[in-house]
Amino acid sequence: MDKTIAVIRGDGIGPEIVKETVGVLDAVAEKFGHRFTYKEAPMGGNAIDAFGVPLPDASLETCLSSDSVLLGAVGGPRWDSQPPANRPEKGLLKLRAAMGLYTNVRPARMFSELASACPLRADIANRGIDFVVVRELIGGLYFGEHTTVEENGEKKARDICEYSETEIRRVARVAFEMARKRRKRVTSVDKSNVLDTSRLWRAVVTEVAGEYPDVELLHMYVDNASMQMVKDPSQFDVIVTENLFGDILSDEASQITGSIGMIPSSSMGDGTRGLYEPIHGSAPDIAGQNKANPIGTILAAAMMLRYSFNMAAEAAAIENAVDQTLKAGFRCGDIMEQGCTLLGCTEMGAEICGRI
Numbered sequence: 001m002d003k004t005i006a007v008i009r010g011d012g013i014g015p016e017i018v019k020e021t022v023g024v025l026d027a028v029a030e031k032f033g034h035r036f037t038y039k040e041a042p043m044g045g046n047a048i049d050a051f052g053v054p055l056p057d058a059s060l061e062t063c064l065s066s067d068s069v070l071l072g073a074v075g076g077p078r079w080d081s082q083p084p085a086n087r088p089e090k091g092l093l094k095l096r097a098a099m100g101l102y103t104n105v106r107p108a109r110m111f112s113e114l115a116s117a118c119p120l121r122a123d124i125a126n127r128g129i130d131f132v133v134v135r136e137l138i139g140g141l142y143f144g145e146h147t148t149v150e151e152n153g154e155k156k157a158r159d160i161c162e163y164s165e166t167e168i169r170r171v172a173r174v175a176f177e178m179a180r181k182r183r184k185r186v187t188s189v190d191k192s193n194v195l196d197t198s199r200l201w202r203a204v205v206t207e208v209a210g211e212y213p214d215v216e217l218l219h220m221y222v223d224n225a226s227m228q229m230v231k232d233p234s235q236f237d238v239i240v241t242e243n244l245f246g247d248i249l250s251d252e253a254s255q256i257t258g259s260i261g262m263i264p265s266s267s268m269g270d271g272t273r274g275l276y277e278p279i280h281g282s283a284p285d286i287a288g289q290n291k292a293n294p295i296g297t298i299l300a301a302a303m304m305l306r307y308s309f310n311m312a313a314e315a316a317a318i319e320n321a322v323d324q325t326l327k328a329g330f331r332c333g334d335i336m337e338q339g340c341t342l343l344g345c346t347e348m349g350a351e352i353c354g355r356i
């Protein structure tokens with residue numbers, strides 16, 4: 001197959017981890033007889049420096065005309081003084097909205113080799129951590145109106161949170177479809193004891209559950225969910241939630257699996273074109289030092305092959321190569337433990353490539 005992949009290297013460690021990931025994709029292409037063509041799409045702080053805006057029109061065009069998009073990470077303290085509308089993160093939000101990517105999937109699975117990196121008590125971790133956060137990605141507070149006004153001599157800020165039934169229904173369906181292929185349990189997370197958007201969320205998710213009698217639906221308030229996630233994560237299979245709650249809970253979910261550096265994510269809409277990225281940030285403190293862990297991005301590429309290109313065997317080849325590399329005792333700094341071999345980003349990429 002011939003596929004065009006838009007590549008957003010981004011800021012901080014972004015370029016390093018994407019370079020290793022492209023190497024792994026090339027190894028897959030060679031082994032399975034595909035051709036991947038990469039098109040650069042500058043976005044984030046580097047795009048602000050070069051073009052004055054975080055997402056130049058040409059980059060957006062490149063993403064919209066490619067078969068899929070691979071992203072490293074964007075942002076960094078250097079661009080903190082940018083006006084809110086021109087921050088690196090704005091580029092990412094604009095891209096998600098323009099591509100119609102309403103579903104963000106973030107798997108939280110503990111690699112058995114990394115059990116000692118899990119911050120939870122062993123008796124809790126041993127029950128198993130293998131769930132998925134399905135986060136609504138282009139609605140809610142993130143995309144409501146943001147305003148700061150001067151009133152009676154002081155500033156007042158406002159962020160509007162809105163959800164329509166359609167916006168809730170479409171992401172709920174994705175969660176139920178996914179649960180069907182897993183352990184058949186959806187936990188819908190909201191704050192319906194306080195928020196109208198959450199009351200609507202709960203009503204619509206309950207209605208969608210009617211289409212999936214084989215899947216169990218539980219509702220949980222977000223504060224309780226964040227507590228349950230460290231108390232007994234084995235109770236979760238598929239969590240579905242709105243944008244801001246999903247942002248927060250997916251960071252918590254990644255950390256309990258050992259390292260945020262290991263977790264990939266996919267963002268999709270109605271078509272097959274998606275945006276694939278690690279869930280971690282640009283880690284400016286270790287940028288350019290060959291210290292970053294490329295595994296989150298490499299596993300994101302595996303998700304791209306599976307979900308956008310329907311290449312299940314190719315995706316499994318990447319996931320197995322990662323497993324084997326960990327089994328062989330190779331680690332990056334974030335997951336390093338006694339008795340293992342510490343690798344830089346480049347060397348980790350090479351070890352994984354060699355096992356494709």
Ligand code: IPM
Pocket residue numbers: 075089092247279
């Ligand atoms: C994420 C990030 C982004 C978000 C930021 C960079 C805008 O934290 O993908 O989770 O909040 O969605």
Ligand code: MG
Pocket residue numbers: 247248251
């Ligand atoms: Mg986040």
